Amino acid sequence: MITLKEALSKSKDELDALKVEMQTKAKEGGLNAYIGFETSGEGVPILIKDNIQVKDWSVTSGSAILQGYVAPYSATVIENLKDKGFSAFGRANMDEFAMGSTTESSFYGVTKNPHGTDRVPGGSSGGSAAAVAGGIAIAALGSDTGGSIRQPAAYCGCVGMKPTYGRVSRFGLGAYASSLDQIGPITQNVEDAAILYDAIASHDEKDSTCSTLELASITENLDANRKLTIAVIDNYISEASQDIQDAYAMSVQKLEEAGHTIVHKNMANTKYDIATYYIVATAEATTNLARYDGIRYGNRVEGANLEETFRNTRAQFGDEVKRRIMLGNFVLSAGYYDAYYVKAQKVRHLIKDEFNKIFEEADLILSPVAPTVAPKIGASHDPLEMYKSDMYTIAINLAGLPAISLPVAKDAEGMPIGLQLIGKAFDEQAVFDGALSLEKAVNYTK
Numbered sequence: 001m002i003t004l005k006e007a008l009s010k011s012k013d014e015l016d017a018l019k020v021e022m023q024t025k026a027k028e029g030g031l032n033a034y035i036g037f038e039t040s041g042e043g044v045p046i047l048i049k050d051n052i053q054v055k056d057w058s059v060t061s062g063s064a065i066l067q068g069y070v071a072p073y074s075a076t077v078i079e080n081l082k083d084k085g086f087s088a089f090g091r092a093n094m095d096e097f098a099m100g101s102t103t104e105s106s107f108y109g110v111t112k113n114p115h116g117t118d119r120v121p122g123g124s125s126g127g128s129a130a131a132v133a134g135g136i137a138i139a140a141l142g143s144d145t146g147g148s149i150r151q152p153a154a155y156c157g158c159v160g161m162k163p164t165y166g167r168v169s170r171f172g173l174g175a176y177a178s179s180l181d182q183i184g185p186i187t188q189n190v191e192d193a194a195i196l197y198d199a200i201a202s203h204d205e206k207d208s209t210c211s212t213l214e215l216a217s218i219t220e221n222l223d224a225n226r227k228l229t230i231a232v233i234d235n236y237i238s239e240a241s242q243d244i245q246d247a248y249a250m251s252v253q254k255l256e257e258a259g260h261t262i263v264h265k266n267m268a269n270t271k272y273d274i275a276t277y278y279i280v281a282t283a284e285a286t287t288n289l290a291r292y293d294g295i296r297y298g299n300r301v302e303g304a305n306l307e308e309t310f311r312n313t314r315a316q317f318g319d320e321v322k323r324r325i326m327l328g329n330f331v332l333s334a335g336y337y338d339a340y341y342v343k344a345q346k347v348r349h350l351i352k353d354e355f356n357k358i359f360e361e362a363d364l365i366l367s368p369v370a371p372t373v374a375p376k377i378g379a380s381h382d383p384l385e386m387y388k389s390d391m392y393t394i395a396i397n398l399a400g401l402p403a404i405s406l407p408v409a410k411d412a413e414g415m416p417i418g419l420q421l422i423g424k425a426f427d428e429q430a431v432f433d434g435a436l437s438l439e440k441a442v443n444y445t446k
C-alpha cells in the first residue's frame with residue numbers, strides 16, 4: 001500500500017481506483033476490519049473507527065444498541081480532515097463502545113490480525129490497525145482511552161499515536177470515558193502519523209476540554225537527528241515477556257548509538273495504574289452510556305411499560321459493557337464513592353506527579369506497549385487478565401500525556417513487537433522526533 005505522504009500527490013482518479021481496490025481486497029481478505037465502505041467527499045481516503053461521527057453515515061460504536069443510528073453531523077476531526085485534502089472512507093471494526101483489548105466484543109465479530117489470522121488485532125481500535133497493517137487502508141483514525149490506538153498498532157506492526165488530552169477535539173466522538181478519550185492516527189510509519197496528527201489537531205469551541213495552546217506543524221519541524229534524553233523505567237519492564245524485554249534492550253542500545261542520552265528511573269505507583277483506571281473509566285462510562293435508553297438514542301426494544309422498554313433496550317449491551325456499567329455504578333454509589341472513586345482521583349494525581357518528576361530530567365520515556373504479543377482469538381476470556389494486559393498504556397491516559405507506539409521487532413513466530421515513547425503534555429514534537437529516530441535505528445521490516 002502507498003503511504004499517506006505518497007497518496008497526497010495522487011490524482012482524484014487514482015484515489016478513486018485505490019478505493020475500489022481497497023474495498024475489493026478487504027472483502028476478499030477476510031480480516032473483518034471494515035464494517036462499512038461509506039465514502040464522504042474527495043481526497044486521500046482515511047478509514048474511520050466506528051465511534052467517530054461522519055454526517056449521514058451509520059455510526060454504531062460496534063454495538064447492537066446503535067444499529068440503524070445515522071450521524072446528524074460530522075465530528076470536528078472529520079471537518080479538519082476535509083480541510084487538509086483527506087476524506088473519510090469506510091468504518092473500522094472496534095470493541096463495543098471501545099471497551100476491550102481484542103476487538104472480540106464487537107457486535108460485528110472479531111477482526112483478525114494480518115500477521116496471524118488466529119490472533120486478535122488488539123483493541124479497541126482493532127479494525128483500524130488490522131486494515132493499515134493488512135494493506136487495505138492507507139491510514140486510519142482510532143480512539144485511545146487506555147491504549148486503544150497504541151496497543152492494536154503494536155499487535156499489528158503499525159504506528160499508533162495518542163495525542164495529549166485536549167489537543168484533538170472529542171466533538172463527535174462516541175464518549176467512553178470523557179476525561180481519558182483522545183482520537184489519534186494509525187499509520188504505516190511515523191511520518192504519516194505526524195501528517196495525520198497535524199491534520200486533526202485543532203482548537204475547538206465545541207469541545208470545552210480542547211486546549212487553546214498554540215499549535216505548530218509537527219511535520220514541518222520533524223527532526224530525526226535531534227538528540228533527546230530518554231528515560232527507561234527499570235522496574236517497569238520485568239512483567240513483559242522475554243521477547244519484549246529483549247526488544248526493549250535492543251531498542252535502548254540503538255537509541256544510545258543514535259546519540260540519545262539514556263537515564264535510568266524507577267516508578268513507585270505503577271501497581272495502582274490498573275485499579276485507578278478501571279475505577280475512573282467505568283465511572284465515566286456508566287454516566288456516558290446512560291443515554292442509550294431507546295428513547296433518546298438507540299435501537300428501541302419495546303416493553304409493556306417504560307421501565308420494561310429501558311430494560312429490554314439496554315439488555316442489548318454485550319457482557320463487557322454490562323460489566324463496566326455495573327462496576328461504574330458501584331464505585332459511584334453512596335457509601336463506596338469516597339472509598340473508590342474519590343480515592344482513584346487522588347491516586348490519578350500521584351501518577352501524574354510521578355511522570356512530571358521524570359520529565360524534569362527527560363524528554364521522553366520508553367516503555368513496552370503490552371506485556372505480550374497479540375494473543376490468540378478466544379484466549380482472553382478472563383476479564384481481569386485482559387485488564388491486566390493494559391498495564392503499560394493506561395497510566396498515560398490517566399496523566400493525559402502524548403505517546404506513540406511503533407514496531408521495533410518480531411518474535412520467533414513473526415508477531416510484531418511494539419514499544420512506545422511517552423512525552424510531556426503538549427510536547428508532541430519530541431514524541432514524533434524521537435519516534436522517527438527510533439524507527440530509523442531499528443529498521444523494522446514489515
Ligand code: GLN
Pocket residue numbers: 098099100101123124143144145146147148149176281390
Ligand atoms: N483496553 C482498555 C479498556 O478496555 C482501553 C480501551 C480504550 O482505550 N478504548 O478500557
